[in-house]
Amino acid sequence: MQNADSQEVGKDAALVHRLRARDEGAMEQLYDHYSGIVYSVALRVLNDTGAAEDVLQEVFLQLWRNPNVFDSSRGSLGAWLAVIARNRAIDALRKRRPETEVENVVLSVNCDLENETGRKISIEKARAALAKIPPEQRKALELAFFQGLTHTEIAAKTGEPLGTIKTRIRTALMALRKAMAEKQV
């Protein structure tokens, strides 16, 4: 997968810059770009449309209130929003206060999400990569990511040894990365 060109890379950065100037139009555009991803992740975790809506609201209000919490050096805004949505959804699932400061969520991902076409391609590639992962690895990864279980809890749930779970999660992430990289032209 190619990186977005310089104009595309700057799109989200420009919108965030406009957010700092309290431009509501910029928020509308960002919402239209990424609300689907955010809502889907929240719904996947919570399995409750009302709760997922609340997480959706919180994530974007967080961005509106504090646009400086994200900058272009953190990579893809869409991927970042997806991870924030997952974190907040897990917090809501476990009825706990947020444990991770959003400023500490730094990630680097090699995909283009800034335009609709790029988002569709990226999402399809991510799904294809995920489908290639062996089921036991995928299950361990999803239990951790979408249910917020620790590796100890996953081991207890699946009856697998702790070491096996740790290895599967790491191997699954490596496999995802490799699969996304293999799609690069």
Added chain:
Amino acid sequence: MTENVQPGHEQYAEDLALYAVGALEAGSCAQLEQHLKQCPACLRELEAMRGDAALLALAVSGPAPPQRSRQRLLSAIAAGKEQQPESLRAFAVRRPWWSFAPVFASLLLAIFAILLLRENASLRRTNEQLAAQIIQSDKENHHAREVLALITAKDAMHISLVSAKTPPAPHIKAIYQPSTGRLVLMASNLNPLPAHMTYELWLIPKKGTPMPCGTFKPDAHGMAMMMPENPEIPAWTEFKEFAVTMEPEGGSAAPTSDVLLRGS
């Protein structure tokens, strides 16, 4: 694709993956976080793994959010309810309760210090009161020892005075020590005094005018005791007798009324 874990950091490789997806046990997070502070390579790998995990999120398919959500967000923004300073974070990431332990400890120490100060002030007051009581007790004990010493002195003379009239019979015993000029008086069956009057004891010397020895008043039972602290009778004053008169409040320099009781 190469794994970007530095040689020698293999022990952190699996923990990084767990940490990236939030699956690392809390007890192991602290050690890893400490390592990440000192290892840029592992920190980069963590960011990459978080990016890998983000693909999971991106791969999720689901319905579009309800239209009302968009309007709800924009309404909240337009209403200005969310116009908060940038320094505030919407999700107040609350620190664990134990991070406030130093604050609580400081408050407790301050409260304890205040209580100790108050206790100290109270103890100081009590101490002062006790000291005053000790002084008073010492004074009283000294007085009592003096009375006892006078009463039991071998050279003390015991003089009893009786009423010159028929009963009721006031009775007075005066104990006089010529060597010191000190005396003590013990009385019983005294008649009540009129207002603003007092009984006064006189030493009637063999030569000269009566010498005042002190005033006294009976209690409700007609009893009285007197021992002047600073007797004005010179030592070895030869006397003819002792007498008691009724005088105005505060006593007189010379008898102003008839003798009520006398003895020698």
